[in-house]
Amino acid sequence: MTEPRPPEGEGPAPAATSVVIAFRLNGRRVETLAPVRLTAAELLRDQLGLTGTKVSCGIQVCGACTVLVDGAPASSCCLLAVDLDGTEVVTVEGLAQGRELHPVQEAFAAANALQCGYCTPGFVMMTVALLAADPRPDRAAVREWLDGNLCRCTGYAPIETAVILAAERTAP
Ligand code: FES
Numbered sequence: 001m002t003e004p005r006p007p008e009g010e011g012p013a014p015a016a017t018s019v020v021i022a023f024r025l026n027g028r029r030v031e032t033l034a035p036v037r038l039t040a041a042e043l044l045r046d047q048l049g050l051t052g053t054k055v056s057c058g059i060q061v062c063g064a065c066t067v068l069v070d071g072a073p074a075s076s077c078c079l080l081a082v083d084l085d086g087t088e089v090v091t092v093e094g095l096a097q098g099r100e101l102h103p104v105q106e107a108f109a110a111a112n113a114l115q116c117g118y119c120t121p122g123f124v125m126m127t128v129a130l131l132a133a134d135p136r137p138d139r140a141a142v143r144e145w146l147d148g149n150l151c152r153c154t155g156y157a158p159i160e161t162a163v164i165l166a167a168e169r170t171a172p
């Protein structure tokens with residue numbers, strides 16, 4: 001038996017399908033309307049035009065979509081856009097200073113740590129987070145930290161080399 005409908009104008013209000021969120025994105029304040037089911041990756045790429053963040057698996061196993069949220073790596077494919085409200089987000093677009101690449105980006109280029117480049121933004125963001133926590137990681141630590149990031153092209157050795165190179169260039 002179906003429940004009788006409440007009279008028109010009574011009963012619970014319909015759930016919101018979009019909400020206004022505000023957060024800092026690559027150092028700038030952003031305020032936008034976010035559909036409640038939108039992922040953070042969709043918000044960044046499709047709504048805000050920052051396509052540097054890539055989406056591959058969409059189920060939090062490849063790391064391509066990694067961004068920093070309050071300094072910690074996050075899989076933006078499995079994070080709701082509304083959960084960015086009040087946070088500080090950094091994407092790969094936020095690393096370079098004008099035409100000057102971030103030292104981690106420089107190191108990836110110098111070590112030939114990319115081929116097709118699709119996985120690279122995720123590896124770079126993970127590396128930025130690693131070096132913030134551990135400025136001089138050894139290769140074992142690098143391997144363990146990047147365990148959740150997949151690359152179909154490089155064989156990983158150049159990526160490890162790039163991370164060590166970035167550490168050598170930036171460690172205090
Ligand atoms: S696309 Fe998000 S982890 Fe693979």
Ligand code: FES
Nearest residue numbers: 115117151152153
């Ligand atoms: S460089 Fe192609 S997937 Fe990593």
